[in-house]
Amino acid sequence: MAKVIIKRKNYFARFLAIAIGAAIFAAFTPAIAHAVETGTLESLTKSTGDLKLSVDTSWVLITGFLVFFMQCGFAMLEAGLVRQTGVVNTLAENFIDAAVTLLAWWTTGFAIAFGTTSNGFFGVDGFFLSNAFTLNNGAIEYAMGSGGSTAPINTLTLFFFQFAFSATASTITTGAMAERTEFKGDLIYAFIMGAVLYPIVVHWVWNNGGWLNKLNFHDFAGSAVVHTVGGWTSLVGAYLLGPRPDRVWGQIPPAHNLGYATIGTMILWFGWYGFNAGSTLTLENTGLVGLVVVNTTLAASTGAVAAMLYIYFRFKQWHLFCGLNGSLAGLVAVTAGCAYIMPWAAALIGLVAGVMVLVVVDIIEWFEIDDPVGAFAVHGSCGMMGTIAVGLLGHPALTINKKAGLFLGGGFDLLGVQLGGIAAIALFTVAFSFLMFVPLKAVGLLRVSEEADRIGIDVYEHGASAWPDVYPIDDLQFDDDEE
DSSP states (O other), X not given: OHHHHHHHHHHHHHHHHHHXXXXXXXXXXXXXXXXXXXXXXXXXXXXXXXXXXXXXXXHHHHHHHHHHHHHHHHHXXXXXXXXXXXXXXXXXXXXXXXXXXXXHIIXXXXXXXXXXXXXXXXXXXXXXXXXXXXXXXXXXXXXXXXXXXXXXEEHHHHHHHHHHHHHHHHHHHHHHTTTSBOHHHHHHHHHHXXXXXXXXXXXXXXXXXXXXHHTTOOOSSOIIIIIIHHHHHHHHHHHHHOOOTTOBTTBOOOOSOHHHHHHHHHHHHHHHHHHHHGGGOOSSOHHHHHHHHHHHHHHHHHHHHHHHHHHHHHHSSOOHHHHHHHHHHHHHHHTTTTTTSOHHHHHHHHHHHHHHXXXXXXXXXXTTOOOTTOHIIIIIIHHHHHHHHHHHHOOTTTSTTXXXXXXXXXXXXXXXXXXXXXXXXXXXXXXXXXXXXXXXXXXXXXXXXXXXXXXXXIIIIISOOSOTTTSOSTTOOOOTTTO
């Protein structure tokens, strides 16, 4: 009897739902017909489009704020890893680089990156945001996207979001060149990077007319565009600078404050959700946003674990610094493919990156290039590896051209484009970096003087100490010839 009653209740519920649906349809059909006749439906469609634009703009701005907050992460990380005599200088460079890069991005950088293409190599319009808006009978009309971008947001929003990426590229370089770079030289090279070097590579990859973009080169959020460029620039700069004073090869100077370094790394990890997920530029495909976030988290986690285990098996100690750089290595490596791979592939990429970063640190040390924070190992080597990994692990349901990576049965088509693209970016960056740094070195604007090495760059360049109780300025004497 109970079963019969339940069945009747189910039938009644279904009948009631159908009746309500029919009533709603009958009530609104005339209204819909009237809306079509009077143009109200068109107005409703426009309102829906405006709502989507508002949501997408809010998403891009919020994630852009996260990417900009990464500047704080870099500052804390680098300040913690350098020696205490260079903390103020490191903080000053990270701070001012963001301001300098914005000016460079505003004057020429954004236009070169996203302006109308010239043979796929650089943009030729939109300098000083000249194409961002127009005046029409006293009213401002805002442009959408840019000459080389069909982003579903206005030009000014795209400008800010991409500026935050540009600032990241120049900040990577300060870490490898820490403790011995002339401050005026830092201002100059940061401006050049934001005005010319970084934008050209952006144009190749992310401008619709860029030559690598047309080849379907896959770099979703910047393993190649941001991190490989920053990594190779930092390596060239560190090589031309020479080592810090009292540097003993094979004995990397210990980080002076691992607390700072840990806080900085956690801020960077947090900011990376803006870096990768924000690169969707829209919330229309929420599944894709979720995939990017999960892949980003998996790679960071497996990178940290792999690095900690690798260093433990070598030295029987759990080195915090290695774990921190392992997580960053995983984040850098997955940035290219976070939207093109499955979660298991992201975990694998993080595992490889976590070990790779420590091996490359040893190689750079063997070549006697002083990189205080392991900038090239984290950003350069893992940026290239992550870009190539798309050609190995890319899933055909996710890639731009629906081609699979080599390990998923797709052959060498996708891998060949990834290899050729990353080689072109690396070669161009190295050549440009030498052209940028060598003249600075020739005129004495690249490395600080011997007196700065003797008393510490913080005191010499800034007249300050981050730790006046343990490193007092008054106890230091300037050489009269260098004052």
